Amino acid sequence: MNNLLKIMKYDWKRNNVAFTTFTAVFAIVQLFLLFSHSLLNWNANIVYIFSSVGFIVPVSMIVVFMCKTYAANLSSYSRRLIPVSGGWTIASPLVLGSIALILLPFVFYGYSELYNAVTGSNFHVLNPIVDSLSNVAAALIIYFWTLLFLTIAIQFSITLAKSVSIKKLGPWVGIAAFFIIQMVVSWIDNLLFDNDGSFNFVAETDSAANVISYQVQLWNAQLWGSAILQAVVAAIMFYTMVKLLNKRVQL
């Protein structure tokens, strides 16, 4: 565990300038959008949609950061020569990225509340999911796990690509591995859990068939079955990566 903290310290130090710069730019853009309604009289609804969609950018950046840091560590003499097991090298960017991924929904929630206060609007971040606290927890877990699984799959593909002795073939093996993993997991998922990804949305309508609210049931067997399947696949990928890093990946 001590080794993990040390590697995380150096992963953070390597990325902190880029991370701080991005955070500052993102904050300035969001602050501009926050006050655009009162200052420039822009439509509050449209601006809210834009600023909400804008949160996809930091999410994507975090995933890119995790994968880029891992790939850089695989090619770095400074990381490959230290007497630390490959498992910590894999885990370090995952843990750092996970902290940011977990914080981001709370930032988004805070931003929405602030937006409501500044513009006098009444947007709710997770409505209708927010109706139930357990659904909020489920949504956060699904959001987090989906991104983490995606990152582990990319890390696995990078490791596989770097393990191929014929260098030119490596990237193609990695790309093929990524898509094969996604297809196989999806196929087994459908086979075992018949998961259609609908999140069990139920629309509540009035007498004139107008939708008055949605109910979502996130705690359902299909979704959790899929998550468990992905967890098993992630564990296998992690184990294989450690073996490949310790024995096969070469500089």
Add this chain to the structure above:
Amino acid sequence: MSSILKLTSVSKRYTSSRNALHNVSFDLQAGKVVGLLGSNGSGKSTIMKMAAGLLQPTSGTVSVTGIPVGTASKAVTSFMPDRPMTESWMRVKDAVLFYQDFFSDFDKVKATEMLRFMNVNEDERVGALSKGMSERLHLSLALSRNAKLYLLDEPIGGVDLVARDKILDAILQYYSEESCLVVSTHLVSDIERIFDEVVFIRNGSVVLHEEVETIRMKYGKSVEEKFKEVYAES
């Protein structure tokens, strides 16, 4: 004397057409400064990287102090590679802290002393150092560990004559007698004075493994003369 680095029937094939090492075996003992000599592309760096745990042999075994090369052997092996061990964002003092964090045998006092001896400023950015100063930094870091095996890959390859002497003096002054120090180079004449024994590598095979004294007594030649003789045949 105890065995420090042992290669047994090691072969390395990068692609089907290129055999980097072929059936290489040797055993290096503690208390020796060993020259791993050969022309460019002879397989010196491949051996160094295998001993450091960066490359795996296609066949055969590599062990350091009896431990098969891997995570555990990295704790007793200090490698100065041909590429920087530091990261571009670091200052020299950050690189020292990095070594202190990850290598339990790292001696910070020795590092500070060596950096002063080498005229390397601890506040300097690693990325801004010249090639010569960067090699001085990496040599200081590598030799500041109390390791069992030191691997220096072309430590004087890109430095001027004054710096060469300074680096060779530092190697002799700071290297520990209980360990084995392997220096790979093709610049034989400049570095010959520090070797106890030499291993000549040609086209991925060991062609000569002798004590320097034996070469002088048996063949009546210096290492450089023997080197020229062996490589003139190829």
